[in-house]
Amino acid sequence: MQIKSLLAKPFAHYIYKGIRKGMHTAVEDQENIFKELLKTVKLTEFGKDHNLQQVSVYEEFIQAVPIRDYEQFKPYIEKIKEGKHNVLWKGKPIYLAKTSGTTSGVKYIPISKESISNHINSARNALLCYIAESGNSQFTNGKMIFLSGSPELERLGGIPTGRLSGIVNHHVPSYLRRNQLPSYETNCIEDWETKLDKIVEETIKQDMTLISGIPPWMQMYFDRLMERSNGKKIKEIFPNFSVMVHGGVNFEPYRQKLFESIGQKIAAVETFPASEGFFAFQDSQHAEGLLLNTNSGIFFEFVPAGEIFSPNPTRLSLKDVKVGENYALIVNSNAGLWGYNIGDTVKFVSTNPYRLVVTGRTKHFISAFGEHVIGEEVEYSLIKAAEEVGVHITEFTVAPFVQQGKGKSYHEWFIEFENAPADLSGFANRVDSYLRQKNIYYNDLITGNILLPLHIRSVKKNGFIDYMKSIGKLGGQNKVPRLSNDRRIATALEQFIE
Known part of the structure; x- marks a missing residue:
């Protein structure tokens, strides 16, 4: 010693x-x-x-x-x-x-x-x-x-x-x-x-x-x-x-x-x-x-x-x-x-x-429809679903997708997978189910047909790194917000979708 x-x-x-x-x-x-x-x-x-x-x-x-x-x-x-x-x-x-x-x-x-x-x-x-x-x-x-x-x-x-x-x-x-x-x-x-x-x-x-x-x-x-x-x-x-x-x-x-x-x-x-x-x-x-x-x-x-x-x-x-x-x-x-x-x-x-x-x-949440979904809830839901189907997540973020008319809007998840699930739709349903269990307001909006279940957009490999680079925030102290109540990050990520 x-x-x-x-x-x-x-x-x-x-x-x-x-x-x-x-x-x-x-x-x-x-x-x-x-x-x-x-x-x-x-x-x-x-x-x-x-x-x-x-x-x-x-x-x-x-x-x-x-x-x-x-x-x-x-x-x-x-x-x-x-x-x-x-x-x-x-x-x-x-x-x-x-x-x-x-x-x-x-x-x-x-x-x-x-x-x-x-x-x-x-x-x-x-x-x-x-x-x-x-x-x-x-x-x-x-x-x-x-x-x-x-x-x-x-x-x-x-x-x-x-x-x-x-x-x-x-x-x-x-x-x-x-x-x-x-x-x-x-x-x-x-x-x-x-x-x-x-x-x-x-x-x-x-x-x-x-x-x-x-x-x-x-x-x-x-x-x-x-x-x-x-x-x-x-x-x-x-x-x-x-x-x-x-x-x-x-x-x-x-x-x-x-x-x-x-x-x-x-x-x-x-x-x-x-x-x-x-x-x-x-x-x-x-x-x-x-x-x-x-x-x-x-x-x-x-x-x-x-x-x-x-x-x-x-x-x-x-x-x-x-x-x-x-x-x-x-x-x-x-x-x-x-x-x-x-x-x-x-x-x-x-x-x-x-x-x-x-x-x-406090400023990273989604409440476009009164659901007030927070970071702890989305992280829990994604991790539980990923463990069940054996996929690994590199990075992700979530934003609201708002369309006029009842039952047309939803939460849009941008996820970069290390290994993508064989059934992306089924995986999305698992994540959605866990989120509904964690947040009763979100569940009520789905049940009441105010919101559709969440959608997942698959981000290409290193897509989040490329996004951070594009906004000049690639570095050891910078991180991607998990949640946004607007479409600013989501819109920028569109060019990095698979």
Whole structure:
């Protein structure tokens, strides 16, 4: 056993012990974070605009601070970009994380010196929990991929600005630098396909033990590796590869194909990071869901998903959430976000401890006819049907197809199959049946002949990659929305149909 893996075990057990202790104090920790955040925000421009000097309890806070998305928050961000101090948090942010929004174009999210540890330590803690539970620390001796956007940063208002993953790249601990791939120079490459080829070139002969990224990026990487090695499985190329870290999109639609590419099942550790904060991570290989990060500078609120666009939605703190309910996630943080709707929906699978699953996006749904179908439902339905008939899905998205007249409209599914079903119509019926079981409103519309059962359009091989390339969004941090309430993506995909 080498020195890194030898030292990793006691450190992992020390951190893991603290995390388990925090499971029992989650509500108290959240209350203490709220009080600390309130002390600071009272002194800021935001605090003065919202009379937070007069606020002392959560019930007063929700009356004073409305829920906002980025567009409504933007005037404060613009002042920060102009170089102003004490706008949303004390002083100036140490970074601005640049991210592409689906509706807001480029977004700039502040990161403060108090909040940077949330991004760094949470990723570390996910791996330490895995080591403590599994006893596997050997992977720390090998090479690891920490895929990131370009670590080269520009300056706005004197503040270093770039992709969150590029910012975090600057904070990789020195003891991991020697293990880290790809190289700094490769991470700086902007063209995605050039970058991917270079990553393959740099890693194919290395002892890769950990690979991290969003599932569609990892599958592209695996495909390229297998092409370069005459079809060898990933475990044949990297015999010591034992840990896969993923996040950004639901893992389930990609699980089967990823493990087939690897050649066997290995440990998978899921994370829930965003530019706005690192919200949760998988703390156990044996328990469902991700452990909410309740003591890391973020005070969470939860809004019943059906109320998120209401003028006065119900707002709950952690102590009032229920298992099985779908909530929009709202954050208040020591980065200076207040009543901020991050756009994700979550559902708790446990409240002792507080573990959740990500169920979709508040703006990614289909409700053209009042059905309000969400990402969790379409993913479940497709995965169940695919397992039954033995087909593998590469990528998919769903949009409404609206035609005038009762019983003429339907949901149109664009699916890229690894291996297409022999009976596409029968497969569509299976998916439709599962979706009707999951969503009673959708079922009622089918039963009432308002909607036809769903239709499937088969997308050609690499069609989604070609689509993302055509809109300039091919890359390791970009993903195709599962659901759209309009035809924008569907129309663009027409040229990639088989």
